[in-house]
Amino acid sequence: MDQGHRPTLTRGRTTRVALLRGAGQSASRARPAWALRLIPGRRRVPTLPTEPVATLRSTPGSAGHRSAPRSQLHAHQRLRRSATVPPIQRITTPFSYSAAVVAGDTAYLGLHRGFGMSFTEQLHDTFVGLASTLDAIGLTTADLVKVTVWLKDIADLPEMEHLFGDHFDDGEYPARMTATTEFVDADCLLMIEGIAYRSTE
Template sequence: MSEIVRTPTPYSYSSAVAAGGFVFLGLHRGFGNDFTEQMAGTLDHLSRTLDGHGLALSHLVKLHVWLKDINDLPSMERYFAERFPPAGFPARMTSTTQFIDEDCLVMVDGVAFSGDSSA
């Protein structure tokens, strides 16, 4: 049986769970005064979580981006173009929602592939 490895948070969820060659990513968000700060922080936070599992953004296979305001979509697209090579984008869904935290402008969750079915 494969080992399941969790990256705990102080809350009622794990920020990541590695199982069967995949790392399932729970909510990641950035902090800051505007969307650009929050988007950069979100991707940095995601990178740190993946690094804890020996992975990088390039290992992402699926990402769901939640925006508070659909008008931030062009800015979000620019961040993805900066952080991923043209042929290296993860499969992605982008949605809008109202967040519980009023200051939150963006959150992501997703799946990364480690290739290690024993992890």
């Protein structure tokens, strides 16, 4: 590069320098966009041309979109939920559990036990209690979709199987799991818990 192509530097003050594109080009012409601003004692910093900034039209999901404050979003979500989802309903007991909890179209039944001197009496009385709880939430035993039968003595399983069908229409039985366990109450021979579904039909 000859002398005509080098920038002119002046120490002690800021100097605008135009880099000449070719020999004989006047330095008085308007400096191009790639001109440099020289600052004494510092590295040369490019001076970028001033251009109009386009207005960003943001849309939800774009980088320029500014979301509403989180507290406002949560309040809006709670409002929409309260308008579309019914509140949870509970059938309480004197103890630390609910006989039933209704969440949407599903009802979850807690433990139910019956009373009587024999296994047969306790089984039928247990279904009386189940029917009473279901009636309180507008359902019947026909709406049961899943039950778990807890037996104190596995020897009672054949009798339970024989009597269970008396409380349902033929072929309309809920899914069932039968297991054995010990009960706190010494006179308790069985308990039943389950899930019921409120059909829209």
